[in-house]
Amino acid sequence: MFDYKxxxxxxxxxxxxxxxxxxxxxxxxxxxxxxxxxxxxxxVISFSSNKQEDFDEKYTLDFNTSKARFVTKNPRDKSDRIIKTKLTFVESEIPWMQRLDVFKI
Known part of the structure; x- marks a missing residue:
């Protein structure tokens, strides 16, 4: 089981x-x-982390250079298909973050 928030x-x-x-x-x-x-x-959402302020024993993931793109249903799309709003990470130095989808809840 994997959970991302x-x-x-x-x-x-x-x-x-x-x-x-x-x-x-x-x-x-x-x-x-x-x-x-x-x-x-x-x-596009760009992320940054300050080594002095944002890192400690608990917070260890380095989001510097990470970028994500909002994916939503186009307002011109009048079809019944459902497209959940999400962020897709397109760049990151955290290897498992590449192409990760985080869905809006």
């Missing part, structure tokens, strides 16, 4: 939590956290 706050900060539970994994449960600042331009 990304919170984009209105003040330009973000929190990220990754949780995995794999029955035969070592360790069986993993929690990873990241935080920092985000900016939006067009449909």
């Amino acid at each position: 990304l919170t984009l706050n209105q003040d330009g900060t973000f929190l990220f939590h990754y949780y995995s539970k794999i029955k035969n994994g070592i360790p069986t449960e993993v929690n990873k956290y990241g935080k920092g600042k985000w900016t939006a331009k067009d449909n």
